[in-house]
Structure formats: C-alpha cells, structure tokens
Amino acid sequence: MNIPVIDIYAILPVVVLSVFGIAIMVIEPFLASKSKVGLGWLAFAGTLAAGLSVIPMHGRQGPAYSNLWIVDDFSTFFHVLFIFIAAMTTLISIDYLRRENLHRGEYYALLLFATTGMLVMAGSNELMMIFIGLEILSIGTYVLAGFRRTDLRSNEAALKYFLLGSFASAFFLYGVALIFGATGSTNLISIAASLAGAESQWGLVHLSAALILVALCFKVAVAPFHIWAPDVYEGAPTPITGFMSVGPKAAGFAVLFRVFVTAFPMIESRWTEIMFVLAALTMILGNVIAVVQPNIKRMLAYSSIAHAGYIAVAFTANSSRGNAAALFYTLAYATMNLGAFAIVTILSRGEDAKVKLSDYAGLATKRPGLAALLSLFLLSLAGVPFTAGFAGKFLIFRSAVESNLTSLAVIGVLTTVVSFYYYLYVIVQMYMKEPSEDFSDARLTLGLTTALLVAAAGTLYLGLLPARILEWTAQAALHVL
Amino acid sequence: MGGLIDNGILTIVTFLPALGAILLLFFKSDNVKAVRAFSLAVTLLTFIFSLHLIAHFNSGSADFQFVVNVPWIPSVGIGYYMGVDGVSIFLILLATVLTPLAVLASWSITKRAKEYFLFMLLLETGMIGVFASLDLFLFYLFWEVMLVPMYFLIGIWGGERRIYAAMKFVLYTMIGGVLMLVAILSLYFMHGNATGEFTFSYPRILDALGRGTLVLEPQMELLLFAAFFLAFAIKVPLFPFHTWLPDAHVEAPTAGSVLLAGVLLKMGTYGLVRFSLPLFPKMSDFLAPAISVLAIVGIIYGALVAMVQPDLKKLVAYSSVSHLGFIVLGIFSFNAQGIEGAIYQMLNHGVSTGALFLLVGMIYERRHTRLISEFGGLASPMPAFALVFLFVTLSSIGLPGLNGFVGEFLVLLGTFGVSPAYAAFAATGVILSAVYMLWMFQRVVWGETSNPENAILSDLGFRERLTLIPLLVLIVWMGVYSNHFLRPMDASVTKLLNRIEHTERTDTRTADRVPQ
Numbered sequence: 002m003n004i005p006v007i008d009i010y011a012i013l014p015v016v017v018l019s020v021f022g023i024a025i026m027v028i029e030p031f032l033a034s035k036s037k038v039g040l041g042w043l044a045f046a047g048t049l050a051a052g053l054s055v056i057p058m059h060g061r062q063g064p065a066y067s068n069l070w071i072v073d074d075f076s077t078f079f080h081v082l083f084i085f086i087a088a089m090t091t092l093i094s095i096d097y098l099r100r101e102n103l104h105r106g107e108y109y110a111l112l113l114f115a116t117t118g119m120l121v122m123a124g125s126n127e128l129m130m131i132f133i134g135l136e137i138l139s140i141g142t143y144v145l146a147g148f149r150r151t152d153l154r155s156n157e158a159a160l161k162y163f164l165l166g167s168f169a170s171a172f173f174l175y176g177v178a179l180i181f182g183a184t185g186s187t188n189l190i191s192i193a194a195s196l197a198g199a200e201s202q203w204g205l206v207h208l209s210a211a212l213i214l215v216a217l218c219f220k221v222a223v224a225p226f227h228i229w230a231p232d233v234y235e236g237a238p239t240p241i242t243g244f245m246s247v248g249p250k251a252a253g254f255a256v257l258f259r260v261f262v263t264a265f266p267m268i269e270s271r272w273t274e275i276m277f278v279l280a281a282l283t284m285i286l287g288n289v290i291a292v293v294q295p296n297i298k299r300m301l302a303y304s305s306i307a308h309a310g311y312i313a314v315a316f317t318a319n320s321s322r323g324n325a326a327a328l329f330y331t332l333a334y335a336t337m338n339l340g341a342f343a344i345v346t347i348l349s350r351g352e353d354a355k356v357k358l359s360d361y362a363g364l365a366t367k368r369p370g371l372a373a374l375l376s377l378f379l380l381s382l383a384g385v386p387f388t389a390g391f392a393g394k395f396l397i398f399r400s401a402v403e404s405n406l407t408s409l410a411v412i413g414v415l416t417t418v419v420s421f422y423y424y425l426y427v428i429v430q431m432y433m434k435e436p437s438e439d440f441s442d443a444r445l446t447l448g449l450t451t452a453l454l455v456a457a458a459g460t461l462y463l464g465l466l467p468a469r470i471l472e473w474t475a476q477a478a479l480h481v482l
Numbered sequence: 483m484g485g486l487i488d489n490g491i492l493t494i495v496t497f498l499p500a501l502g503a504i505l506l507l508f509f510k511s512d513n514v515k516a517v518r519a520f521s522l523a524v525t526l527l528t529f530i531f532s533l534h535l536i537a538h539f540n541s542g543s544a545d546f547q548f549v550v551n552v553p554w555i556p557s558v559g560i561g562y563y564m565g566v567d568g569v570s571i572f573l574i575l576l577a578t579v580l581t582p583l584a585v586l587a588s589w590s591i592t593k594r595a596k597e598y599f600l601f602m603l604l605l606e607t608g609m610i611g612v613f614a615s616l617d618l619f620l621f622y623l624f625w626e627v628m629l630v631p632m633y634f635l636i637g638i639w640g641g642e643r644r645i646y647a648a649m650k651f652v653l654y655t656m657i658g659g660v661l662m663l664v665a666i667l668s669l670y671f672m673h674g675n676a677t678g679e680f681t682f683s684y685p686r687i688l689d690a691l692g693r694g695t696l697v698l699e700p701q702m703e704l705l706l707f708a709a710f711f712l713a714f715a716i717k718v719p720l721f722p723f724h725t726w727l728p729d730a731h732v733e734a735p736t737a738g739s740v741l742l743a744g745v746l747l748k749m750g751t752y753g754l755v756r757f758s759l760p761l762f763p764k765m766s767d768f769l770a771p772a773i774s775v776l777a778i779v780g781i782i783y784g785a786l787v788a789m790v791q792p793d794l795k796k797l798v799a800y801s802s803v804s805h806l807g808f809i810v811l812g813i814f815s816f817n818a819q820g821i822e823g824a825i826y827q828m829l830n831h832g833v834s835t836g837a838l839f840l841l842v843g844m845i846y847e848r849r850h851t852r853l854i855s856e857f858g859g860l861a862s863p864m865p866a867f868a869l870v871f872l873f874v875t876l877s878s879i880g881l882p883g884l885n886g887f888v889g890e891f892l893v894l895l896g897t898f899g900v901s902p903a904y905a906a907f908a909a910t911g912v913i914l915s916a917v918y919m920l921w922m923f924q925r926v927v928w929g930e931t932s933n934p935e936n937a938i939l940s941d942l943g944f945r946e947r948l949t950l951i952p953l954l955v956l957i958v959w960m961g962v963y964s965n966h967f968l969r970p971m972d973a974s975v976t977k978l979l980n981r982i983e984h985t986e987r988t989d990t991r992t993a994d995r996v997p998q
Contacts, residue, residue, distance in 0.1 A: 402670075
C-alpha cells in the first residue's frame with residue numbers, strides 16, 4: 002500500500018496559524034493576568050511565522066490533496082493579505098484589550114482561527130472545503146464581535162451577526178447541495194467541466210449560483226445584503242470592527258472570484274448582470290447613508306459597504322484587469338482602513354466613549370501627528386491622488402471602462418464625490434473646529450505605533466509606486482481565470 | 483546651456499515647493515518668523531528656476547520643450563511626462579510669480595503658520611504640475627491633488643462660513659474632475675484598441691487622432707467633450723457653473739483668493755485650450771455658438787451682479803466671472819487673435835485680479851471689514867494705496883497702455899471675425915466693468931473721510947509695497963510690450979489652429995509676427 006506523501010508546504014500557513022492558536026489556548030491558564038499581554042505578542046509572532054511559511058508557496062501552481070486544495074498566485078496573494086490583516090489587527094488589539102480589561106487569550110486564539118478560516122476559503126478548490134473555511138471564519142468572528150460581554154451593543158452585534166450569518170451559511174450550503182445535484186460534484190473544476198458539457202439542468206444551476214451569490218454578498222456586505230453591517234460594526238470591539246471590515250470582506254471576494262470565475266463561466270452573462278445592479282446599489286446606498294452618520298464607527302461601516310461596491314464593480318467587469326484591480330483594491334483597502342481603525346481605537350478610549358465625529362474636534366491642534374495620519378487614511382479612502390485608495394479606484398474604474406461598463410464607472414466616480422463629503426467632514430472636525438478637550442489620555446503604544454507606521458507607509462507606497470504590486474496582482478488574477 | 487538642466491528644470495520647478503513643504507515639517511511650529519522666511523525663500527528660488535524656462539524657451543518652435551518622459555507605471559502606460567509650450571509657459575510663470583507674493587501677503591498669519599505655509603507650498607507644486615503635465619493621468623493627478631491644500635487654506639484660515647465654502651469648492655470641482663477621469667479612461671482604451679498601444683501620453687493620443695488611426699464616433703466625441711468640458715467649465719467658472727466661486731473667494735484668506743483667482747481659475751481655461759480644442763475639434767466647433775453664448779451671458783451677468791455687491795471681495799469675485807467669460811469667448815473664436823487674446827487675458831486677469839485681492843486684503847487687515855459702505859475717502863490717509871488701487875482698477879477695466887486692454891482688444895477682434903453680434907454684446911461687458919470698478923473705486927477712495935476709523939489708517943508699509951510693485955511692473959510691461967508675451971505663443975497657437983482645421987481664419991497678423 003502506498004502511503005501518500007503529505008504535502009505539508011501546501012498548507013503550512015494554515016498549520017502554523019492553527020498551532021499558534023491552540024498554543025495560546027493551552028498556555029493561557031498558566032499565565033498570571035498581568036503577563037497576558039505576552040499572548041498578544043505570541044499571536045503576533047504566529048502571524049509572522051505564518052507569513053514566513055508562505056514563502057515555499059512562491060511560484061507554485063497546482064492542486065494538492067486530491068484536488069481539494071489549490072496553490073497558485075491567487076491563493077498565495079490572499080494568504081499574504083489575510084496574514085497581514087491578522088498581524089495588524091493583533092498589533093492594534095494588544096493595547097485595546099489592556100485598556101478595556103479584556104485581556105484574555107481566547108481573543109487572540111479566535112483571531113488566529115478566524116484567519117485560518119480565511120486562508121482555507123482562499124485556498125480551497127472545492128465547495129465543501131470553502132464552506133468549512135467560511136464556518137471557521139464566521140464562528141470566530143461571531144464570538145469576537147460579542148467579546149465585550151458586559152456591553153449591550155456588543156451583545157447585540159454578536160447576536161445579529163450570528164443569526165443573519167447563519168442564514169447566509171445555510172444559503173451557501175443549500176447552493177452547494179443543488180449544484181451537487183445538478184453536476185454530481187462539489188469540485189470547482191469538475192463543476193465547470195460538467196456545465197460545459199451539453200446537457201445541464203440549468204434551472205438548478207442558476208438557483209444554486211444565486212444562493213451562493215447571496216451568501217457571499219452577505220459576507221462582503223454588498224447591498225441589499227448589508228443591513229447587518231452597521232450595527233455589528235458599531236457594537237464590536239473597535240479592532241475587531243477593523244478586522245471584519247477588511248478580512249472577511251476580502252475572503253468573501255476571494256471566494257466569489259474563485260467560485261464564479263472558475264465554476265460558473267458558462268452563466269457569466271447572468272451573474273454579471275446581477276452584480277451590475279448590486280454594485281451600483283451598493284455604491285449609492287453605502288456612500289449616501291454614510292453622509293448622515295454621527296458615529297465614526299458607523300460611518301466607516303457604511304464606507305466599508307461602499308468600498309465593497311467598488312470591488313463589486315471590478316468583479317462585474319469580469320476580466321483579467323478587473324480581477325487584478327479587485328485584488329489590488331482589497332490590499333489597498335485593508336492597509337488604509339486598518340490605519341483608520343487604529344486611530345479610532347486609540348481615540349475611542351474606554352467603552353467606546355469617544356466615537357462621535359464631534360469628539361474629533363480640534364484634534365489637529367492637540368495631536369497633530371494623529372490628525373495628519375487619520376487625514377492621510379481618510380483622503381486615501383476618499384481616493385485622493387498619490388494614495389493607495391486612488392490607485393485602487395483608478396484601476397477598478399479602468400477595468401469597468403474596458404469592459405464597457407462606463408455607466409457603472411460613472412456611478413462609481415459620482416458616488417466617490419459623495420464620499421468626499423463624509424471623509425472630509427472628519428477632517429473639518431479635526432482641523433477646522435476648536436478643541437473641546439485635550440487628547441492627552443489617548444496613548445500611543447509600541448503595537449499601535451508600529452501598526453500606524455506600516456499602514457501609513459503602505460498607503461503612500463501603493464499610491465506612489467504601485468508598479469510592483471500591480472505586477473503581482475496581475476499575475477495572481479491570471480490564475481483564477 | 484547643458485542639456486542636463488533643460489531636462490531636469492521642469493521637475494525642479496514643479497517639485498521644489500513640495501520639497502520645501504517636506505522640509506518645513508522639521509521647523510518648530512512656534513517659530514513663525516523662520517517658517518515664513520523659509521517659505522518665501524523656497525518660492526523665490528522656484529521663481530528664479532522658472533526664469534530658466536523663459537530664458538531658454540525657443541519661441542520659434544511649436545513643440546513641447548524641456549521635455550521629461552520616463553515610465554512611471556509601465557504596465558498601465560503611465561509616464562512621468564512633462565513639457566511646456568507657448569500656451570503653458572507663461573501660466574507656469576504666473577504661478578511662480580504669484581506664489582511668493584501670496585507668501586508675502588500672508589506675513590500676518592500667525593495662527594498655525596507652519597501648516598499654512600506648508601499647504602501654500604504644496605498648492606504651488608499642484609498648480610505648476612497641472613500646467614506642465616503631458617500625460618493625461620499625471621494631469622488628472624495634479625488637477626485633483628491640488629484641491630486638498632486649497633481646501634485646507636479656505637477651511638482653516640478662511641472667514642466665517644469657511645467650512646461651507648471649502649466643502650462646496652471641493653465637491654463642485656470634484657464632480658467635473660471625476661467625469662473627466664472616466665473620459666480619459668475611455669480615450670485611453672479607444673486609443674489602445676485602435677493602435678495597440680495603451681498609453682496616457684497626451685501627444686501620442688493626439689497624434690493618433692491627427693493621423694486618423696484613432697477615429698471618434700460623433701456620439702462618443704460628444705460625450706467625451708462634455709465630460710472634459712464640464713470639468714473645465716466648473717473650474718473656469720463658466721456661467722451657470724459659477725456659484726461656488728463667490729463663496730470660495732469671500733471666505734478664503736487673501737493669499738488663497740489671490741492664487742484662486744490668479745492661477746486656479748486658469749486651469750479651466752488652460753484645459754479648454756490644451757485638451758478640449760485639440761482632442762475634440764469637431765465638437766468644439768459644433769458647440770462653439772452655445773458656449774460663446776454662455777460666455778457672453780457670464781460676461782454680462784457677472785458684471786451686473788458685481789455692480790450691486792456691497793462686499794469688496796464679492797465684487798472682485800463676480801468681476802472674475804465676467805472676465806473669465808471673455809477668455810472662454812476668445813478660446814471658442816478659433817482664430818489666432820481670439821486664442822492669443824484669451825491666453826493673454828488669462829495672464830492679465832491673474833496679475834490684475836491678484837493685485838485687487840491683495841489690495842482688498844490690505845484694507846481688510848486694517849479695518850476687518852470689506853463692506854464698501856464702511857470706506858470712503860481713503861485717498862487722504864492712504865495716498866499710496868489710492869494710487870496703486872487706481873492703477874490696478876484701470877488695468878482691470880482695460881485702459882489702453884495697460885495690460886487689460888491688449889487682451890480684451892484681441893479677444894474682441896477675434897470674436898468679431900466670428901460674429902459681430904457676439905463682439906457687440908461682449909463689448910458691453912467692457913463698459914459695465916468700467917461702471918462697477920470705477921463706482922467701487924469712487925466709493926472707497928474718493929470723497930470725504932466720513933468714518934473717523936478710516937482717517938487714522940496707516941498707508942502701505944514696506945512689505946506691502948514690495949508685494950505690489952512686481953505686479954505694477956507687469957501691468958505696464960504687458961500693456962506696452964505685448965509682443966514679449968505674444969510672440970512665444972505664436973507657434974503653439976498656430977499649431978493648435980492647424981489642428982482644428984480652421985486655418986483659413988489664421989490671417990496675416992500671425993504670419994507677420996513669425997520670429998526672424
């Protein structure tokens with residue numbers, strides 16, 4: 002009997018993150034509560050190790066584990082992105098948890114497990130595996146959203162996310178079941194091959210694709226499946242809000258691309274039509290409603306919906322340029338949005354006491370450095386030239402125009418103008434209003450400083466010298482097609 | 483001169499202010515003196531470097547000069563492509579002349595001075611970049627990024643309704659800008675699909691249009707023209723897109739108004755000359771009557787509204803709407819006189835209106851009001867001010883011998899060639915401008931010094947005189963030796979007209995002035 006060679010390198014990052022997550026759970030009870038900060042740094046070390054473990058994947062293309070798993074530039078890109086997001090979130094969380102007296106090991110373990118789930122989603126070549134990844138991610142984030150157990154809003158967030166998320170998972174599973182019924186397989190490539198054959202039960206296939214689309218649109222908060230996002234984002238601990246706004250969103254899009262581009266090219270005219278409408282709706286709703294939000298976490302939640310709309314534009318374009326633009330955008334969005342959330346975390350103080358926009362009044366006179374950095378991130382989110390956000394939006398609208406979706410591009414750029422209003426409004430507060438308080442109690446610690454510097458450098462790097470990252474995303478996008 | 487300087491000079495002129503802004507970060511914020519002295523030094527140095535451009539500019543050539551062209555994001559076809567020709571060279575100089583004067587005019591700024599001068603320097607880089615970019619993507623970058631420093635200048639150091647004005651300024655300008663981006667992208671793909679070369683290089687795209695390798699369908703040309711035109715028309719601002727301008731002007735600090743009127747508005751008219759006309763000659767020609775009518779409405783409307791303004795700054799702001807109407811009218815006359823007159827008028831307006839805003843700022847600093855009714859009889863306490871003010875007022879009206887006359891005359895001459903009726907209506911604008919300017923002057927400067935507060939005002943100080951003298955020199959110089967400025971434009975304007983295929987109208991006057 003042949004013993005199969007275990008291709009450990011293909012799943013090394015998943016293994017590393019899981020091992021660190023488990024280790025944190027095991028070590029936790031033996032630590033005095035004072036030294037639990039160390040767990041945060043252990044989690045950070047875990048993400049670094051996971052980052053290193055991606056290296057052997059470089060340049061590898063092809064399936065592994067009997068076609069359940071796939072290693073290609075696409076999955077490698079998302080592995081790096083997710084690990085980056087987890088590392089940044091950890092850095093932002095360390096001080097937050099100490100301040101809120103929430104320092105418990107589960108937090109980091111759950112964060113690492115959720116990240117593991119995202120890696121599984123991006124690396125799977127098979128719908129059931131994707132579902133498992135989706136569930137690992139979801140369960141982790143359900144708990145994390147409710148991590149401030151004594152806070153009602155946090156409880157509400159967790160419950161809402163859990164209930165609606167369960168529906169979405171059920172939709173996904175139902176879709177998988179139907180496509181299995183129609184094609185006899187849950188493997189993406191087999192599905193595509195089966196659909197390319199003459200006889201298919203198109204009714205079933207369409208229904209299945211629609212269900213999967215709904216489930217994933219829920220995950221990435223594309224309208225009209227976005228209703229949960231603002232409440233959950235507002236109630237969740239701020240670093241987790243940052244994490245949810247970029248991580249699961251990117252993972253959801255990774256699966257959208259993988260599943261629809263690989264498995265459903267035969268019905269692409271159908272799903273691009275639907276996505277056209279959803280993308281337009283998402284950009285309009287997200288941007289317009291964000292204008293009237295008095296709370297910065299809610300504002301960033303609607304902004305996050307709007308950004309999902311922009312990525313959906315690239316998805317609708319359904320071209321190699323569009324896919325590359327979407328990948329670039331997920332990275333750019335993660336960088337600038339985590340930067341913004343790092344500052345919101347610093348300024349929110351205990352129990353989210355200071356998350357109103359008016360709480361930012363006069364920040365520039367008291368803390369010019371923080372104000373300048375937040376301005377950079379907000380201007381980048383708005384899409385001002387020479388920042389990551391502009392490069393990303395430019396690439397997305399370019400792909401839209403290329404695919405003859407000029408009307409979508411026009412909606413996109415006009416809603417971008419709307420977004421200038423609410424992003425600039427925060428700058429108005431910081432720079433053009435008199436300070437109502439001194440911000441001396443907002444502390445900058447090692448973890449937060451590192452995260453801020455990385456985010457700022459990344460935002461400028463992607464905006465000024467995007468050429469290398471562009472090559473990488475173009476390469477990655479090729480593999481999903 | 484070494485080719486090395488010629489190659490790098492545009493980059494130096496463009497980014498020297500930005501470099502200065504970065505260095506400014508290392509100054510102590512409470513050391514206001516050092517901050518403003520350094521800013522003045524940087525802007526003066528930029529001005530000196532920009533003199534190299536005009537000194538070594540080859541007036542006989544219609545080609546872009548001092549060109550730098552290096553790939554920036556090659557996979558997308560974006561290059562760092564800069565150059566100047568007869569259309570843009572003086573606009574760059576206008577920016578480098580007005581910025582040091584704006585810095586001088588901001589000497590009394592002490593509130594967050596470091597940030598103030600930082601934004602001022604960044605603004606200069608943005609302005610020069612817009613005029614020097616030959617890559618459409620690069621042009622768009624500068625066009626948009628320049629909004630940010632202006633937004634802060636108005637929003638932090640402006641008047642009472644500054645936040646409203648700053649937001650309105652950004653949102654209005656953005657709407658036009660983003661649609662232009664979509665048009666640029668469409669053009670990029672059409673060019674790429676037609677020629678196989680995906681590039682944002684403006685000369686390449688223009689070349690393909692000229693050689694017929696890229697042909698725009700009429701409907702597509704209309705859409706693209708509309709998108710570009712909207713961006714430029716809002717910036718100009720052409721009636722009826724002008725409503726942001728009075729707000730922005732009134733609320734902006736003096737230096738902000740100077741640069742806004744002096745340079746930023748010219749970006750719109752520059753865009754029309756540089757991009758709209760050459761890229762879409764058929765549509766420009768087709769829509770010229772409609773646009774000319776809007777321009778004339780703007781001329782008359784702006785003048786009439788200016789007449790009834792109680793606020794000095796608002797009056798000057800509406801006079802800008804009127805003057806910019808002249809420029810647009812000249813551009814869409816499609817002949818050498820009209821277009822050269824329009825470009826000349828862009829410079830004139832920059833100099834004269836810049837000077838007017840400076841003067842208004844000077845009396846505002848003394849009295850903290852801009853209401854015309856608050857003044858009267860300033861001639862006796864402030865004789866030097868009265869003299870300069872008279873001089874600038876006459877320049878703005880277009881008195882022969884001063885700069886304004888040359889531009890207005892050329893524009894009217896060019897317009898007359900197209901339609902005497904247009905010229906007749908536009909000429910009423912000249913008369914109206916004399917009415918509102920002289921009436922305003924009379925109420926502010928002549929008469930009894932009835933208000934005791936005015937009687938004790940001090941006359942212009944040394945710094946204020948220093949700020950105004952360069953502009954006065956320019957007003958006379960441009961009025962008397964207009965050929966110094968018109969001749970370098972000839973070749974580029976002729977090339978532009980050839981491109982528009984209206985060569986039959988480029989009459990003998992241009993031919994006479996071909997450089998020996």
